[in-house]
Amino acid sequence: MDALYLMFVDPFVQMADAPDFFLQVLWEGLVSGVLYALIALGFVLIFKSSRIFNFAQGIMVVFAALTLVGLYEMGLPAWVSVGVTLLVMYGLAMCVERVVLRPLVGQPDIILFMASIGVTMFLIGFGEFVFGGENKVMITEALGIPTGAIELNPFDGFVLIEEKDLTAVIMAVLLVLGLLLFLNKTAMGRAIRALGDDPQAALSVGISLSQIWVLVWFIAGVIALATGIVWGARAGVSFALEVIAYKALPVLMLGGLESVAGAIIGGIAIGLLEKIFEIYWGQPLLGGNTETWFAFILALVVLLFRPQGLFGERIIERV
Amino acid sequence: MVVQTAARQADVGTSNVPGEETILSVNNIEVIYDHVVLVLKGVSLTVPRGGIVALLGANGAGKTTTLKAISNLLQAERGEVTKGTIEFNGDKVQALSSNALVQLGCIQVMEGRHCFEHLSIEDNLMSGAYTRKDGAAAIRRDLEMVYEYFPRLRERRRSQAGYTSGGEQQMCAVGRALMSRPEMILLDEPSMGLAPQLVEEIFEIVKKLNEQEGVSFLLAEQNTNVALRYATYGYIMEAGRIVLDGAADELRENEDVKEFYLGVGGEGRKSFKNVKHYKRRKRWLA
Structure with a gap:
């Protein structure tokens, strides 16, 4: 009886008792949620346009953050460092296209997936070689990101x-909105969606694979940098940052690998749910630290019932 | 009758009818898939500017491969043109990327339509204009033109292409190709899986486009009957070779074509044992 009470009644009583604390929990869930959504978007775009499950997305976050901090330490002004880092990410996109994607055109998906693991390994080695392996501190102040706190007083x-x-939330929301506009309103965005639907047909109407790939990997680079900055500001810049990208995996399972809307909604849902679960169920009942696995279990349950994810593209079949 | 002299065919600049300009010439190409599978064994054909040329033959004869070789789409399927040349408007096709080729005005409508299923019909059409640089106004004008030719697409402009009917998808694929302002369309099996009236409708539109917009067509078809009624010239392929060619009306009257492809002629039913296979006619190594 007691256990049932703790499981099914007590958490809700607490939520109702301290609505301000509940809001705080929601807010923190939302912050991680939008970041998950952002990273998941990077995965989705690359998957849609080149059928690669991009294992390197996580290390790209680390690499971008390391480059930014490294350049700043070399004496470049903060905003110049951001610009140069963007250039580096563009260069990376071009290299990946030229060295990895183009020679592997038409190969099975698994080979492309292995290639993205190769890119991951390369970036780990290269990053350590150039910037060293020790932890760094994100240049939050130099970038002009405010570090204070705002106090609100709802419900007394x-x-x-x-x-x-x-700042993180605003930046993520702007990026997501920008991406959505780009995908739905521009010719390039239309081409990316077309390529995701039918690569052969896209080729036949003259859509240039190389152009799109460079663009999409660059977008993933920009997303990586944005995530690197805001997540680095919370947790420091180290190779452990890579882990945040793997948090995007359950988001993708939940949202579907091909759905932009799914990535966004899935990301926010997972951010919120894992926080709420941690505070109201995890800590009192399970000794805490449920955030590391909750999302994966949730994704597993979803997969049991909807293998294409909650928002995965309906497979259109003509009958 | 239909066999032409080697000298005439080998001359790249001429077409089937003297005095006409050639838009596309394929000279003795050989295509190998995966480095080992020889699919085309020396195919040559020409398309005159403003003409409709049919490429006929059974499944596996090599029609699609020929078209893909022309539009440079083989690479993605690990195919390769190992011998011979293809010239479109005097440009060597093999040196161009497929998107450069579209820009030059040669576009393929693939077999089985290949619409972008999750995009709306209008987005499908607009994606055909990807290579164009002449501004949004001109593209909009052409969109209107496509809707004039295919009024049904205008009705369905907001629907997801994947949920439209086969005929509408074929129209969408042709319309999408039109959006690139092509000089030449390579049309692969437009009749596949369509009801006879719809096939007729699609071919009527092909004819209209040919007459009004001056688009040249090379169409691969199994439906020999319809194809030969709309085309001016035809080539017949078998096992990776061209075995017969000639003006469409001559081909229609040819006893062998009648027997093998049109299902008429001959005296009574014949057993498959008696079906003869064409040997490649000596044309290049005369």
Whole structure:
């Protein structure tokens, strides 16, 4: 009886008792959620346009953050470092296209997946070689990201909103909106979607695979940099950052590998749910630290019932 | 009758009818898949500017491979043109990427339509304009033109292409190709899986496009009957070779064509034992 009460009644009682604290939990869930969504978008774009499950997305986050901090330490002004890092990510996109994707055109998916693991290994080695393996601190202040906190007082309680989290959310939302506009309103975006649907037909109407691939990998690079900055500001810049990208995996299973909307909704849902579960169920009942696995279990359950993910593209079949 | 002299065919600049300009010439090409499978064994054909040429033959004869070789789409399937040349408007095709070729005005409509299923019909059509640099106004004008030719597409412009009917998808694929302002369309099996009236409708539109927009067509077809009614010239392929060619009306009257492809003629039913296979006619090594 007791256990049932703790499981099914008590958490909701607590939520109702301290609505301000519940809001705080929601806010923190939302912050991680939008970041998951952002990274998942990087995966989705690459998967849609080149059928690669891009294993290197995580290390790209680390690599971008390392490059940014490394360049700053070399004495470049912060915003110049951002510009140069973007150039580096563009260069990386071109290299991947030229060295990995183009020679492997028409090969089975698994070979492309292995190739992306190869890219991962290369980036780990190259990053360490150039910038060293020790942890660095994200140049939050130099970039002008505010570090204070805002206190709100809803329901006679208080909610603390860190300004750097707020910056992260705003930046992620802007990036996501920008991407959506780009995909749906421009000729290039249309070409990316077309390529995702039918690569052969895309080739036949003159869509240039090379152009699209460079573009998509560059977008993934920009996303990696954005995530690297905001996540690095919370957790420091080290190779452990890579892990955040793997948090995008359950998001992808939940949202479907091919759905932009799925990535966004899935990301936010996972961010919120894992936080709520951690606070109200994980800590009192399971000793905490459920955030590391909750998302994966959730994804597993979803896969049991909807193998294409919640928002995966309906497979259109003519009958 | 239909056999032409080697000298005439080998001369790249001439077409089937003297005095006409050639838009496409394929000279004795050989195509190998995966480095080992020899699919085309020396195929030559020409398409005159403003003409409709039919490429006929059974499954596996090499029609699709020929078209893909022309539009340079073989690479993605690990195929390779190992011998011979293809010239479109005087440009060597093998040196161009498939998107450069579309830009030059040669576009393929693939077998089985290949619409972008999750895009709306209108987005499908617009994606055909990817290579164009002449501005949004001109593209919109052409979109209107496509809708004039295919009023049904206008009705379905907002629907996802994957949920439209086979005929609509074929129209969408042709319309999409039109959006690139092509001089030449390589049309692969437009009749596949369509009801006879729809096949007729599609071919009527091909004819209209040919007459009004001056688009040249090379169409691969199994439906010999329809193809030879709309084309001006035809080539018949068998096992990776061209075995017969000639003006469409001559081919229609040819006893062998009648027997093998049109299902008429001959005296009574024949057993498959008696079916003869064409040997390649001596044309290049005369």
